[in-house]
Amino acid sequence: MARIVMKFGGTSVADLDRIHNVARHVKREVDAGHEVAVVVSAMSGKTNELVGWVHGMPKATGASSPFYDAREYDTIVASGEQVTSGLLAIALQSMGINARSWQGWQIPIKTDNAHGAARILDINGEEIIRRMGEGQVAVVAGFQGIGPDNRVATLGRGGSDTSAVAIAAAVKADRCDIYTDVDGVYTTDPRIEPKARRLKKIAFEEMLEMASLGAKVLQVRSVELAMVHKVRTFVRSSFEDPDAPGMGDLLNPPGTLICDEEEIVEQEVVTGIAYAKDEAQISLRRVADRPGVSAAIFGPLAEAHINVDMIVQNISEDGSKTDMTFTVPYGDVEKSLKVLEGAKEKVGFDVIQHETGLVKVSVIGIGMRSHAGVAASAFRALADKGINIKAITTSEIKISILIDGPYAELAVRTLHSVYGLDKK
Ligand code: ADP
Ligand code: ASP
Ligand code: MG
Numbered sequence: 001m002a003r004i005v006m007k008f009g010g011t012s013v014a015d016l017d018r019i020h021n022v023a024r025h026v027k028r029e030v031d032a033g034h035e036v037a038v039v040v041s042a043m044s045g046k047t048n049e050l051v052g053w054v055h056g057m058p059k060a061t062g063a064s065s066p067f068y069d070a071r072e073y074d075t076i077v078a079s080g081e082q083v084t085s086g087l088l089a090i091a092l093q094s095m096g097i098n099a100r101s102w103q104g105w106q107i108p109i110k111t112d113n114a115h116g117a118a119r120i121l122d123i124n125g126e127e128i129i130r131r132m133g134e135g136q137v138a139v140v141a142g143f144q145g146i147g148p149d150n151r152v153a154t155l156g157r158g159g160s161d162t163s164a165v166a167i168a169a170a171v172k173a174d175r176c177d178i179y180t181d182v183d184g185v186y187t188t189d190p191r192i193e194p195k196a197r198r199l200k201k202i203a204f205e206e207m208l209e210m211a212s213l214g215a216k217v218l219q220v221r222s223v224e225l226a227m228v229h230k231v232r233t234f235v236r237s238s239f240e241d242p243d244a245p246g247m248g249d250l251l252n253p254p255g256t257l258i259c260d261e262e263e264i265v266e267q268e269v270v271t272g273i274a275y276a277k278d279e280a281q282i283s284l285r286r287v288a289d290r291p292g293v294s295a296a297i298f299g300p301l302a303e304a305h306i307n308v309d310m311i312v313q314n315i316s317e318d319g320s321k322t323d324m325t326f327t328v329p330y331g332d333v334e335k336s337l338k339v340l341e342g343a344k345e346k347v348g349f350d351v352i353q354h355e356t357g358l359v360k361v362s363v364i365g366i367g368m369r370s371h372a373g374v375a376a377s378a379f380r381a382l383a384d385k386g387i388n389i390k391a392i393t394t395s396e397i398k399i400s401i402l403i404d405g406p407y408a409e410l411a412v413r414t415l416h417s418v419y420g421l422d423k424k
Pocket of ligand 1: 010
């Protein structure tokens with residue numbers, strides 16, 4: 001007997017038929033004698049609809065901030081998961097399974113106060129463990145917890161993955177299965193490269209890079225938690241027949257295992273390609289080239305919680321002036337420009353320019369640590385296709401390249417094939 005946490009994403013619970021199908025996956029594990037807790041997302045499209053409703057509302061009279069009240073945002077967007085948790089509990093009960101739904105506050109899943117992008121601080125798994133021991137299935141609403149202000153807090157988009165891994169850690173589950181609309185983690189997004197291959201295993205560090213560089217198959221925080229708490233996490237499909245042979249395999253279920261790199265026997269140099277759309281680039285022209293300038297630029301941006309990524313600095317010919325160029329997420333452009341205008345006197349630049357609609361394509365693999373020339377072949381391959389590179393950043397296990405949006409798919413496919421990742 002094992003203890004298993006099963007998470008079902010938005011497309012897996014998109015309508016009542018799919019919810020019944022999910023119930024069959026749960027029944028399979030219950031019938032095999034396992035203790036089961038389930039985490040559900042909202043029906044696909046629901047969270048977007050709820051967010052849209054919030055954005056459609058007028059701001060508070062006299063509000064100085066351009067943003068709506070984040071506590072009310074959370075009240076609204078957390079409701080999608082409340083619905084699916086109740087529906088799945090009913091579907092399970094109709095199959096004769098003892099099931100009960102749980103909202104974040106009932107467990108409780110305690111978070112910090114960062115409404116809209118809260119982090120889980122603590123989960124008390126005792127009651128769930130006790131009930132699982134009595135044969136009850138807990139159906140937990142993902143994406144939500146309760147903040148120190150005693151209000152519902154949501155975990156950022158894609159946050160149900162994090163709910164699932166955190167609950168798996170709290171109840172000391174033997175396994176956390178993330179069921180989604182693809183049958184595992186692929187070498188790149190299978191929706192844009194049909195030649196992408198499913199990976200049997202991927203190392204935590206690589207999955208962390210893939211997720212933070214745009215592969216939305218897992219929320220970044222869920223991978224961090226899985227790595228820290230050593231949660232055995234599988235990504236697998238909810239669309240397969242729940243009773244097909246092998247689906248209930250305890251040690252080797254179908255899908256991709258996220259694991260320590262030591263568990264991966266045949267390590268390739270490059271494991272995958274990720275891409276992130278909606279990047280924007282900001283350039284400050286003719287900045288004085290003296291100590292303290294970078295601090296004067298990036299300090300205020302950091303204080304405004306703007307995530308600056310790729311930074312490029314070009315020195316002018318006479319060496320007295322410099323251009324400072326960097327990327328921010330598209331959604332933060334307006335805010336960044338405002339912050340920089342405010343810092344203009346201190347920084348001393350001539351003009352600010354910005355460009356949107358850019359894409360960051362990244363090559364990821366822990367094998368890069370011990371292989372030279374990986375970056376050079378990427379640059380050569382992109383040049384051969386006439387793709388212009390606007391900025392580059394590298395770390396030990398990844399290379400990120402900024403390009404114009406329309407070239408995104410061509411760049412992903414080109415790199416995928418250059419590193420021999422295409423399906424044979
Ligand atoms: P869910 O609603 O189940 O949480 P998501 O839409 O958040 O599902 O994540 C699954 C999607 O992630 C897939 O449909 C796929 O298009 C996308 N994806 C991006 N990169 C990858 C990758 N490397 N491997 C698998 N899926 C990926
Ligand atoms: N429903 C939430 C979202 O769409 C959380 C999730 O699906 O993981 O972001
Ligand atoms: Mg998701």
